[in-house]
Amino acid sequence: MQQIYFFNEGRRDMRSLLGGKGANLAEMTHLGLPVPQGFTISTVACHDYEKNQNQLSAELRAEIAQALGQLEEITEKQFNSVATPLLVSVRSGAAISMPGMMDTILNLGLNDQTVIGLAEQTQNERFAWDCYRRLLQMFGNVVYGIPEQTFESVLANYKRRNGYRTDLDMTAADLKAVATRFQELYLESGHGAFPQSPQEQLELAVAAVFTSWQNPRAQVYRELHHIDNNIGTAVNVQAMVFGNSGADSGTGVAFTRDPVTGKHKIFGEFLQNAQGEDVVSGVRTPQGLPTMAEMAPQAYQQFLTAVAKLEKHYHDMQDVEFTLEHGKLYFLQTRSGKRTAKAAVKIAVDQVGEGLIDRNTALLRVDPEQVSNLLHPEFAAATLAAHKPLTKGLPASPGAASGKIYFTAPSAKAAHEAGEQVILVRQDTSPEDIEGMVVSEAIVTSRGGMTSHAAVVARGMGKCGVVGCEHLIVDQQKQQVTINGTVYGEGSELSVDGASGQVYAGVLTATQATQDQNLQTLLSWAKEIGQMDVYANADTANDFAQALSFGANGIGLxxxxxxxxxxxxxxxxxxxxxxxxxxxxxxxxxxxxxxxxxxxxxxxxxxxxxxxxxxxxxxxxxxxxxxxxxxxxxxxxxxxxxxxxxxxxxxxxxxxxxxxxxxxxxxxxxxxxxxxxxxxxxxxxxxxxxxxxxxxxxxxxxxxxxxxxELKWLKARLVAKINALLAAAHTPLHYQIGIMIEMPRACLIADQLAQSADFFSFGTNDLTQLTFGYSRDDIGSFLPTYLDQGILKADPFKTLDVEGVGKLMKMAVDKGRYARRSLPIGVCGELGGDPASIRYFASIGIDYVSVSPFRVPSAILASAQATLQRNYQASKATVQAR
Missing domain, CATH: 3.20.20.60 (Phosphoenolpyruvate-binding domains)
Structure with missing residues (x-):
């Protein structure tokens, strides 16, 4: 079976085989955009690698060698050549985008000889050694697991000793010394010398990218976003283009619409004389796109035309990575851009108005879980006016949060488990910080831009985020941060305003966000489509009023x-x-x-x-x-x-x-x-x-x-009491007496119970407890291990266990409706607000779900999506039957 595809052999509908990045590189190639040549090692090879006990097969090695030979012919460069060295990037790419979670290696192919050849060929010794030290750094971290901080410390100490402010201040001699020190780190770490053979580098890099599919941070991200562990990743091998080759070069990331607000305008960042990882990692705070426009106006106009073409082609807002090499434009990636909840809803509604998509597509495009993020708290204007901000950064992700500051993922996680509200403060974040980011109310970094790892992940998680706070000095060793001369240690309280990018001392009181008109429009479309009603779990008039404002049809519990x-x-x-x-x-x-x-x-x-x-x-x-x-x-x-x-x-x-x-x-x-x-x-x-x-x-x-x-005895007592009250008042009143189905036994005899009950409502919390024999109050001692080991695919109290609890529910629905055809049946447990569970409820004929007030909008959207998906499947089945 073919395991490698050149970019001109693929298309965007081959995501499951080529991964999202590979499929989109292929699509851009077919669209005629300037894409550096390369090939994709498919997800099939990833599965074979895992089956082969994490070893590359002989067949794959041979196919890689053959593909490499073709790439050498196309580029007229050669691996391990001093005269015309071919350098490649090695990037992962799963079918579903996982920004920053997987691994990348740039400049692969350099060694102690080819770096000299590159310097001579380009007449730029500083550039050549900058590429080499980057390769040593990335390769050591990705392939051998040498901590990123080990390399960063060498760089930081070197710059401090020499009084350098940024990496750009370092000379060729400085970078050569750093590269030498990096090679010593390989020996000190026990992994032996850095491999000088480019072929060996490539095979080790491919294996490392396949291995990275199972690294802890990727697993955490997949669990958080409900991504299947079994889809695997592809590997993209692409001829290098160099944004770090001089003042007329650079790299950037752009969105075709504002990923924070959703406004229809190009939004992006650019770094002069840099490689892509500098922008994504946040190690340097980038400039805006106007810097690129001034530096290379012709390339900038070409860029604007191309990204507009991409959005129109994909019918969605695109996140594009690009490089300028001596003024020439190259595209390295396009994908559907991560966006805040506010932006997601606005873009969907706007694109319907623009005729780019229809209403059904808009409804399917917005993640129901993300809708809840639109209801984020915010600081009232009066509250902010009464407090002076300590500092201001870039407003990466909206929301308002207060809590105690922590500086590492483990300390943040421990504090969260102890019941504290956590603010994660970092110089910049990396994928290793994912567990700390998950538990934090807000994420604050001193470096990085709106497309840095911290910004993208915060938006994806719906976390409040502020990045690029230049007046914030983080000391990881001392576990403290200095803000305008004042030191704040671990456990100090700060408040973060993700809307403005401002950070305040102490705890500020937040208020609930106001209704969003675009959300109201989207939900009105959803209500027209959805066939399951959405009610609220409300115990007070205030709770109910809140639920009604979000569109609830009534109270289900x-x-x-x-x-x-x-x-x-x-x-x-x-x-x-x-x-x-x-x-x-x-x-x-x-x-x-x-x-x-x-x-x-x-x-x-x-x-x-x-x-x-x-x-x-x-x-x-x-x-x-x-x-x-x-x-x-x-x-x-x-x-x-x-x-x-x-x-x-x-x-x-x-x-x-x-x-x-x-x-x-x-x-x-x-x-x-x-x-x-x-x-x-x-x-x-x-x-x-x-x-x-x-x-x-x-x-x-x-x-x-x-x-x-039991039901008949109780119902007789209640009916007698109610009828006596109505007789005394001389007033008729229509009422119903139904039951909550929480017991497995009730599911088994639902046909009997339907004879006396006026309605059923599943209490999925207790039904799950009693079916599994798990106590919701005590699962913390074993559930994380069950999830980590894959014994359970998901927490059954968050997403319905279809195989067990789901079968009991279906049995009860079928039996109940057999006894009483028009029997109303609902769900009023927490699972009623879970989109995946809602899809199943719709499939078995549930009439309504009842959820907490703030989950009403997401449930309305999920109900509409369930209807659309069911209609699509029915239509597909009809076509196949013909």
Missing amino acids: TRTEHMFFKSDRLLKMRRLIIAGTALDRVEPLAELQELQTEDFYQIYRLAQGKTVTIRLLDPPLHEFLPHDAKEMARVADALNMSVSALEKRVAVLHEANPMLGHRGCRLAVTYPDIYEMQVTAIVNAALRLKREGVPVKPHIMVPLIDTLP
Whole structure:
């Protein structure tokens, strides 16, 4: 099988084989853009490499040698030639873009002889030795795992000793000395001398790139972005062009639209006399594109024409990497650009208006998870006006965050696990920092531009980010940062405004972001398409108001127990629990009924006839009781009882395994007056609103049902109570009593339960717990290992376990609808907000999902995408059937 393809042999639809970078290099070649010649080693070779115990096969080695020979003919240069040395870049490229996560080696082919030849050929000794020291640095890190900081320290110390401000101040002699020291590092690290054979360099580099597919930072990135571990990476071998070859050369990264705001204007950065990694890594803070326009106006106009052509060809905003070599333009990469949530939504809506894409494409293009980022907090103008910023950098990714500063990924991760809000502060970030970036509220760097690693990853993760803070001096060794003369050590508190790029001392109060008009437009399109309704999990009128502003159709879950956790209410609840008899419960129940009636009234009033599903009390009673001695004494005093009496009552209510114990409907069977109090509050609130002319249709949900007799017994009690209330009020009221499906047994007998239940609503949190036998509260001790080892593909509490929990749900849907064809069925667990889970729910006929208020917009979009994808599959099946 062919494992290597030259750029003119591929096309963009070959991503799975050539990776995104290789496929796009091929496409640009076909479009006639100036692309340096090269070839792609396919993902098939990556899979073979892994199967071959991380060894390149003899067949692949032979094919590489043959391809290299062809490249030598095309370029009229030769590997290991002093007179006409051929140098190549070796870059990875998976089918799905993973910016900065995989490895790159530039200038491969140099050695102690060819560097001299390159200097003579170009008449530029400084350039030649700059290329060599870069190769030694990248090759040592990628192939042999010598830490990047080991090389950076040598450079930093050399510049400090000689009073140099940047790498550009270093002379040819300086760079030669640095290269010599770098070669000594190879020997000191135990890997032997740097290989002088270009062929050996290339084979080692290809193997290292394949190996890098499984490096920890790449795995973390794939897990974060739900990228399949098995797709592998391709390797792109490309003739070098040199942006570091003099003052008339340079390198840059550009976006065809602003990746932060989405504005339709070219956005990019350029570094004179530099190679691409200088921009991407952030080791130098670049200039804007006007620098390139002034330096090479003709090439700049050619560049503008080409990138406009690329956006029109791909029908999407492009992220382009390019190089100028002595004024001549070359394109090294194009891909769909990473963008903030705000930009993603604006670009999608704008491109529909421009006729570049249709509405369905726009809906499919925006990641539902990303939509939640549009709801980022922000600092109010008045708050910012009252505080003087410490420094200002580039606003790389929006949002507002406060927290304690940490300087390394491990320390940031440890602080996060200890419950702290973390701000990661670095000179610049690299892929090794990914775990620290994941757990941080904000990322701040002293170096780098808007296309640096820190900026791109922050935007991709939806993290608040500020980069290129030049007045911020980071000392990694001392774990401190100096900002305008003031030293801030690890654990100091800072606030970061990603919208303006400003950094403040201390903690500033953030407010929620305002609604985005482009998002409203996109969601209006989504609502027209989506076939699953989206409701909110809301326990208060404030929660519901927030959900309604985001487009919720109503409430799918009100957890009544959450209404009792305020201090004044908690005491009344505790008085109820402590009561030993039904008579003793009468007074506290009356107090709670009055509070619940008002709560329900406010929620129903906001609903204005929209569906509101109220779940009756679910958790075990002991959760409301005090446990430590100090709290026990305080509660005993408030309840006017002795500590010993309270301790005895708490002991009686204690359960060895509350998850499986006295809770939910079991509580109602033993204490029916509690559920009767709650339905009384529901009916009284509904009747009050009905008198005011507001329509109300109460949906009452009973949790934890296991058997049909259990449901019938409870429903009979509740119906009797409700009908008595309605008879006394001489007012009819339509209501429904349904059940929460949380127990595997309930799924198995769903056809029986459907005979009595007016609706089903899956409680996926508990259903997942009981199916796996995992406790949500205790999985932290083993779940990370399960995910790392691939035992579980995903956290089942974040993304539905289709094989187990999903099958139970499908069984319940099928059985329930068999017994009652029009049975309404929803999902109200946390998985209701997960886009991947929503796709499955849509496929099995779920009518609605209910999610936390801030996940409503992403669920609306995910519902529309599920419909579009299902329609596409149905259309494809029809075509195939013909």
